Amino acid sequence: MWRQALGRLPALAVRGRPLGPGGGRAYAPPAERKRFYQNVSISQGEGGFEINLDHRKLKTPQAKLFTVPSEALAIAVATEWDSQKDTIKFYTMHLTTLCNTALDNPTQRNKVQLIRAAVKFLETDTLCYRVEEPAALAELQKKEWDPIVAWAEKRYNVTIGSSTSIMGPNIPASTRDTFISHLASYNMWALQGIEYVITQLKSLILSMGLIDRHITVEKAVLLSRLEEEYQIQRWGNVEWAHDYDLCELRARAAAGTLFVHLCSESSTVKHKLLQD
Amino acid sequence: MAALGSPLRTLRGLLRELRYVSGRAYRDTAAYRHVLAAFRAHRVTSEKLCRAQQELHFQAATYLCLLRSVRQHQALHREYHGRGERSPEEVAGLVGFRLPRQPGGKG
Numbered sequence: 001m002w003r004q005a006l007g008r009l010p011a012l013a014v015r016g017r018p019l020g021p022g023g024g025r026a027y028a029p030p031a032e033r034k035r036f037y038q039n040v041s042i043s044q045g046e047g048g049f050e051i052n053l054d055h056r057k058l059k060t061p062q063a064k065l066f067t068v069p070s071e072a073l074a075i076a077v078a079t080e081w082d083s084q085k086d087t088i089k090f091y092t093m094h095l096t097t098l099c100n101t102a103l104d105n106p107t108q109r110n111k112v113q114l115i116r117a118a119v120k121f122l123e124t125d126t127l128c129y130r131v132e133e134p135a136a137l138a139e140l141q142k143k144e145w146d147p148i149v150a151w152a153e154k155r156y157n158v159t160i161g162s163s164t165s166i167m168g169p170n171i172p173a174s175t176r177d178t179f180i181s182h183l184a185s186y187n188m189w190a191l192q193g194i195e196y197v198i199t200q201l202k203s204l205i206l207s208m209g210l211i212d213r214h215i216t217v218e219k220a221v222l223l224s225r226l227e228e229e230y231q232i233q234r235w236g237n238v239e240w241a242h243d244y245d246l247c248e249l250r251a252r253a254a255a256g257t258l259f260v261h262l263c264s265e266s267s268t269v270k271h272k273l274l275q276d
Numbered sequence: 277m278a279a280l281g282s283p284l285r286t287l288r289g290l291l292r293e294l295r296y297v298s299g300r301a302y303r304d305t306a307a308y309r310h311v312l313a314a315f316r317a318h319r320v321t322s323e324k325l326c327r328a329q330q331e332l333h334f335q336a337a338t339y340l341c342l343l344r345s346v347r348q349h350q351a352l353h354r355e356y357h358g359r360g361e362r363s364p365e366e367v368a369g370l371v372g373f374r375l376p377r378q379p380g381g382k383g
Contacts, residue, residue, distance in 0.1 A: 034360050041306075042306060060301045072310060072314075076307070076339065078307070079294075079305070081295060082297065089350070090349060092349070093285035094342070136383045180338075212280055213330070213331070214278060215278050216278045216279065216334075216337060216338075217337075217338055217341045218341060219278070219279075219375040227372075237383045238354075239352070240355075240356035240357070242350065243348075243352055244349065244356070247348045247349035247352060248345075250345035251342055251345040251349055254338050254339070254341040255342050257338050258335065258339055261334075261335055262335075265331070275369045
């Protein structure tokens, strides 16, 4: 569990575990960090927007100052921190995590490596791996996934195709190059977001659909989990597993998409003259 | 283009999620002000297919999905996964036993 370094702050205190009779210990979940701040606010610094927890400035796990380029992103991160009630649940703060990753770059990858990792996913893209049986699932995959693949092929002028073999589709080098040059047009922050979304959804095509605003997050998650949804329809839904995973995937995909859009936009307001 | 529905619905959902996050004082938060300002700024336009409006609506819908799914995820976690293991007494109690008490030793 990483900790936020905020000047001089006491180390995380671990609550003593309760002892049962005979010295047996009952497992209690590890103590979480309590909310130690009252107000969350934003301020503009030299590098961008910063988050203030009470009067202290937020820092990344590697103790760098937490700065984001976009005001909307800063507001969303501040809302995440503000929404923590008694304890801080880092696993719900997806935008904060993404910003920390972009600022610290813990895997130390440069732009070329990130793009390569993202495009490599095309070879194992979910939408390209089809089943042959059960026939209903194969039919569903054809009905739901083919339009998206066709859209991607048309939009980027490439050939992708699909395959039922275990080796997967044969992606021509020109397709790979097209995607590499397309992704090169995004800045480093947006690329971290894109790579994150691809890893979560297990599909490059779906992620591009999200980035290009062709499909909504809910639809992308549904398409990514198509086989699971088919089995749920057939055998029933288990709330503590299926819904749990669904909500988590939706949250992560939405956070990643929002992150990419907020990091790669530049908004200008043009006032139109009112004509009477 | 993504099937997004009406912007009004997205806005109302967003405001409701912000209310769940912040409680009574949700109208004073920066997020509330920013969302309302953004929606107002892009409302008046003579073009039928305003690209900026579509972009904003998509962003708003994405943020709404984020807030909603985080809230639902937390609720599910609290209900099903938040309790840790049972203590030995509880486990014994499940089948109607009680743990033995021995003087000066185990139990």
